[in-house]
Amino acid sequence: MAPRKGPTLRAQWLGKQLRELREAAKLTLREAGDYVQRDQAAISRWEQGLTPARAPDVLALLNLYGVDDPDVRDGLERLSRDIWQKGWWDDYAGEASGRVIDHAWLESRAEVLRSFDMLVIPGLLQTPEYAEAVIRAADPEAGHAYISRWVQFRMIRQRVLAGERPIQLAAILDEALLCRVVGGAPVMRAQFEHLTKLGTRPHISIRVLPFSAGAHASPRGPFMIFNMPAPYPDIAFTETGAGCMYVESDGVGNFTTTYDYLDQAALTREESAELIAAAADRMA
Incomplete structure (x- = not known):
């Protein structure tokens, strides 16, 4: 990279x-x-x-x-x-794009993170095996050392979910994520079980947008909203064919409105947990 x-x-x-x-x-x-x-x-x-x-x-x-x-x-x-101020992510600065480092820094400072995903489980919720499969698929020619390095990077990022003041995470997952097999059935079963455990934490909400919801408010794809403490502005993040894009100020409001509509259409935490558990059983 x-x-x-x-x-x-x-x-x-x-x-x-x-x-x-x-x-x-x-x-x-x-x-x-x-x-x-x-x-x-x-x-x-x-x-x-x-x-x-x-x-x-x-x-x-x-x-x-x-x-x-x-x-x-x-x-x-x-x-x-x-x-x-030096952060743990600076050890990766020579190998990663500035946008990747910015993303890790945003996660470390955000008070609330809201996300919608359609293609892969978000990085903060991935198991090491699932993360490896995703990274390998994105760069089929990458060597073992490279993949191991970026799996480690992703796992370190997940520290924001622990500690005395963990980030408040609200993730909405399209039901298609429960059907796409990444890394094989054992990897998916472990990933679903991991989601089920994480979803019991009070500061983590994992909900599913079901197929029955039909057309939804974000046909353009996944995005994240970082609610930041002062003096930082709130930030919305999305990926396009031209690369990563960060939006602040008035542009964040459009993403917030979209997220609110998705939130209304998603299943409850309890219903989502049942659907994820059923997906895990299918991978047995």
């Missing part, structure tokens, strides 16, 4: 807010640069997220822009420090 260069979501968020504050203060890039003793090209790189600004520079710019609101100042300072 060739690494994809470019700014991270965190750096882009910080840069966007710094640019908006500078423009609201009616100051030029040169004036901002002169104040923090940087050239205007450096300020431009910060605002584009190409080179994230350090916390002292962020605070200096906020002083220049006349930002007195303590919540705004604290939020942007924390965001600037978070950008430079």
Whole structure:
């Protein structure tokens, strides 16, 4: 997997807010640069997220822009420090695209994650064997070491479901996922049993959108919604033929509305658990 260069979501968020504050203060890039003793090209790189600004520079710019609101100042300072803080995912940064790393970071920070899936069980709910089958199918020529490395990556991501403050996860699965055999019957049976166990946790909701629901609100496919704590914006994520896409601000509302319709059409947690258990029995 060739690494994809470019700014991270965190750096882009910080840069966007710094640019908006500078423009609201009616100051030029040169004036901002002169104040923090940087050239205007450096300020431009910060605002584009190409080179994230350090916390002292962020605070200096906020002083220049006349930002007195303590919540705004604290939020942007924390965001600037978070950008430079090393996480476990950084060990994979040289091998993965920036979008993959962004995804792991979002999961680590989100308070609530809502997802709809039609093609494969979402990564946070996969068993190692199921994950291996999915990764191998996506890259049939990959070697054993590569596959093992990315199965490990996926399993580490699942730590957000445990601990003192686990993420609140609400997953809606299309019933087709219960029919598609990935990795063989034993792998699927173990995967379904895993879903059944996870679904008993109070912070995890796993529900099935049944075939009987007919046409539904997301014919374009799977998506996720990350509800983030301040100062981060809420984020929606989807994959297209052109790659991964993250949407924020007004665009998240469209995904939220779609999820609400799917939520209304899905089976209850109890009904879903029964359907998943029946699927496991079929794999015996």
